Structures are given as C-alpha cells and as structure tokens.
Amino acid sequence: MRKKLLAVAFAFLFIFTTYISIFSLGLKDTQEFKAVPLPYAYDALEPFISKEIMTYHHDKHYQTYVDNLNKALANYPKYQSYSLEKLLKNLDSLPKEIYTPVKNNAGGVYNHEFFFSIMTPSKTAPSGELKKAIERDFGTYNNFMDQFKKAASSVFGSGWAWLVSDCDGKLSVITTANQDSPISNNLTPIICIDLWEHAYYLQYKNNRAYYIDNWVNVINWKKALENYTNVIQ
Numbered sequence: 001m002r003k004k005l006l007a008v009a010f011a012f013l014f015i016f017t018t019y020i021s022i023f024s025l026g027l028k029d030t031q032e033f034k035a036v037p038l039p040y041a042y043d044a045l046e047p048f049i050s051k052e053i054m055t056y057h058h059d060k061h062y063q064t065y066v067d068n069l070n071k072a073l074a075n076y077p078k079y080q081s082y083s084l085e086k087l088l089k090n091l092d093s094l095p096k097e098i099y100t101p102v103k104n105n106a107g108g109v110y111n112h113e114f115f116f117s118i119m120t121p122s123k124t125a126p127s128g129e130l131k132k133a134i135e136r137d138f139g140t141y142n143n144f145m146d147q148f149k150k151a152a153s154s155v156f157g158s159g160w161a162w163l164v165s166d167c168d169g170k171l172s173v174i175t176t177a178n179q180d181s182p183i184s185n186n187l188t189p190i191i192c193i194d195l196w197e198h199a200y201y202l203q204y205k206n207n208r209a210y211y212i213d214n215w216v217n218v219i220n221w222k223k224a225l226e227n228y229t230n231v232i233q
C-alpha cells in the first residue's frame with residue numbers, strides 16, 4: 001500500500017512538474033524583444049564616455065525601453081513578430097492605443113542599439129564611398145563635422161542628431177526629438193549622437209557642447225561605412 005502511495009505521489013509530481021515546465025515555456029514569449037549586449041566593455045570608451053555612463057545607459061535606460069516595448073505589445077501578438085524597423089516604418093498602421101508607447105519605446109530600443117553600434121574604442125576615420133559622399137554633400141569633412149556639432153547643440157530638450165542617407169545615397173544632417181527615429185521617415189541612419197541628459201550628465205554635467213566635442217572621438221566610421229554601403233549597393 002505504501003509503495004502504491006509513493007508511486008502515485010511520484011506520478012503526480014512528474015505530471016505536475018511537466019505541466020509547470022510546459023506552462024512556463026508557453027508563457028515565455030519567444031517574440032519578446034531582448035536587450036542586445038554592448039559590443040565592447042563598459043569602460044572601453046573612456047576617457048570620452050565613462051564606464052558609469054555606459055553602465056547606466058545600457059543596463060538601465062536602454063533596458064527600460066526594451067521592457068516597456070514588450071509591455072506595450074503584450075496583448076498584441078501580431079506586432080510582437082514585427083522587427084523594430086517594421087514597427088517604426090508602419091507606426092500609422094498600429095492600433096491607436098499602442099501608437100504612442102510603441103513609437104516611444106520601439107524608437108528608444110532602435111535608436112539606442114544603433115547608437116551603441118556606432119561607437120568604438122578603436123580610432124577610425126571616414127573612408128571609401130562614405131568619405132566621398134561626405135565631401136560631395138558637405139564640401140569637406142570639417143564642414144560636415146561643424147554642421148553635425150551645430151545640429152547636436154541645437155537640440156532643445158531630449159533628442160538626437162543624425163547623419164542620414166536618403167534612398168539615393170544623398171547625405172544630410174538632421175535632428176529628432178524624444179525617441180523619434182529617421183527610419184520612420186524613410187531615411188537610413190549612418191551615425192547618431194544621443195543628446196538625452198542620461199547620455200552625458202554623469203560625466204559632463206550641463207556642458208553638452210563639451211560632451212559633443214568629446215563624443216566624436218568614438219564614432220565608429222567603419223560601421224558608418226557599412227551602413228552607407230547598404231544604402232548604395
């Protein structure tokens with residue numbers, strides 16, 4: 001009798017744990033957006049961007065956008081399968097109740113992933129077709145950099161400055177507010193700088209111009225060339 005009870009108990013335990021495992025797997029949404037790790041160490045961009053900034057920026061601010069995007073889409077499985085790009089290029093097709101949270105948080109995720117990818121501890125410089133296009137569309141590299149820094153300094157409140165390309169490979173410098181992204185306007189980002197206070201305040205305090213001057217030292221021009229090549233190919 002005791003053996004029979006034990007067998008029933010084990011059987012029950014087996015069924016229960018199996019059920020819990022399957023149930024948990026069912027709840028685990030494989031379509032959820034996941035934070036992408038930094039492609040370099042947190043302190044890799046020092047002295048230009050501190051380890052403390054990169055840690056908070058990636059692990060807290062960026063992660064929050066990922067979490068809030070998943071929350072916004074929790075009851076909309078159709079849109080969970082969309083890429084960030086597809087969401088941001090089709091904002092007007094979203095149900096109106098998730099338009100703003102998706103715009104802000106998909107934008108926040110996309111912009112930050114792009115921003116982290118366009119920085120590097122390695123010293124790089126414009127080259128190839130991108131260098132030629134900068135000289136064609138801005139006259140000289142220095143003219144481009146002046147325009148980029150001026151645009152970055154002009155952003156009121158929180159936002160971004162970008163070097164973007166249209167579908168014909170024509171370059172321009174633009175700014176966006178909040179977490180708006182150029183891809184929503186059919187423009188391809190080549191480089192960008194985050195101008196939210198969380199991107200610089202811990203190190204540069206209120207001196208945004210000093211942050212901008214220092215930040216340009218970590219631009220990943222190799223990655224920028226890849227971004228541009230993808231447009232003109």
Ligand SMILES: [Fe+2]
Pocket residue numbers: 057061112194196198199
């Ligand atoms: Fe940011």
